[in-house]
Amino acid sequence: MEAHFQKLALKIGIELPERFSALIALAQSDKGTMRSAYDLFWLDAEEAEREIDEWLNPDDQQGRTFLPFATNGGGESYCFVRLENGATGIAQALHYGQTTSLAHTDISSWVASHYVRIAANLSHLTHQTEIGAALIHEVQLLHPALLPADRALLAELFSRPCVAMPFKDGPRSPSKIVNAFVSQEDEKALLEKLEQSDPVEFTVLRDWMR
Template sequence: MHLISEFEDLSTETGIALPPLLRSLIFSGNTNYFPGWYSLWRDRSLDRVVPFLSWYDYEWIDAATSRNEIATWLNPAAQHGKAFLPFAQSGAGDIYCLMTLEDGQTGVALIWQYNESSQIDYRSFNDFVCIRYLETFADLSHLSDDFPDEISEIISADVYSVSRFMDEQKSGFLRGFCQRRISPHEVRYGKNGHTQTVPALISQSELDFHTAQFPAPSPKPFPVVPRWELSQFAPINTKTAVGSDWRSKALDPNTKLQAIRAYQQTFQCTLIVAKKAVDEFIIDAGNQASD
């Protein structure tokens, strides 16, 4: 089965549409870490550049890993009805996911495995890509150790290989930065964090200006049951799991205890974890009803 077919199956099961750009990147076959991927980007004729090769702390995952993340952690039955479609991870195991916004569009969220809440940070996959490239342009220090004399080349190879699948405006926007010379700039870590001088293509003020063109969506933060609170359980169909039995029981005060027991049996977790999950689901359902 082709890689894109496996992700299309996940898209159907979760009800989350695959953005055209992500679909094209997966279809290219370059999101898999093929033999020699670390150096083959140098030969443009091979067209073997792993997308986002220049980014800091970003790793693609395949469809099998995505399915496992859904089955064991990021599924509606375990996450208060929220659906996720994982496509990448950080080095620490936090998961980049597609999620559906209130207007039906597909946004992007980074789900931290040890946090108890998260939010959708990007209105679209295209916005996610543009912002992450801008952040990379503003701080190239992570490339200095592995590619000290080739930073410009790896940035250019990465941007050109991805932007060919984007519309002309966004493609030209990103490629324009590749023509700049790398020079020292101060970058700020966090909104009120410390500053540091790093090799960069753009300044902090330019980063702030350009990222403002891609405003974040406005949905409220949502609760996330941390990975460590859930034990392994068999893969499930995430679309049918939304209407699972424990959820309907939780909405009726007379059957709340049954809901807790059903949750505990379904996910093989402790009574404390089950009670907390059911309580959070009830609170979340009440907040949605009052909005």
């Protein structure tokens, strides 16, 4: 199945990096890849091509090229992106003219960011017995897609004690207590290190929407 993504990438003129290809190969062979990530659903190559045809067609994207590979429940695709200047990275293409940020230059930091968010709030996970060991095992399966520094970060994170901590879903939300490996304040600091400090921003629109 990963070969179908390679074929699609060739069709739209993108060369896929090794770690990105490794993640796609894992996800296409096992839809349970990154199973603990909240609101993340893998696309197959056929779904990705349909998304390109319907929304992300390069002819409408002002020199940017998108290869969607996953989505959230709202249909906002995570994409490998090549910008008009040739720079590449990972972004979530947001609807309704919202600003999309090229937050990650490498798939490794994108994966690690998802697990940092998991570490700060385990409430959506149904099975929390030996959760640290289970998450360490889950991350180990992703090693072909991860840089050594990100592997070490996540291994250390999920080796910590899992304890009850306060958590807020948003700035105006009431605080609640969740099981976590890291505080919400530390989560924010880690995410800032994993994401670009000054990312390129753009909107994702068809020409008729401009």
